[in-house]
Amino acid sequence: MTSPDAPQPEPRPAPAPRPRLVFEDPFDRQTSDDTDRGWGDSSGERGLDWYRSQRPPHHGEK
Helix, strand or coil: CCCCCCCCCCCCCCCCCCCCCCCCCHHHCCCHHHCCHHHCCCCCCCCHHHHHHCCCHHHCCC
16 A cells, blocks of 8 residues: 555556558559659650660661
8 A cells, every 4th residue: 555645656648659551562653763754755755766776786777
């Protein structure tokens, strides 16, 4: 038993709720580097000249 003159312990504050874990598939979202704009192209259209300029040397000229 405690005496009435004894100091009472201070009540503890309730613990903060833990943040919820959200399990999302990160591959469901498209990142900026998945787009042409992310690679520095101003438009999404590429003409035939661009594709020809990107042809590897071992494919030869046609």
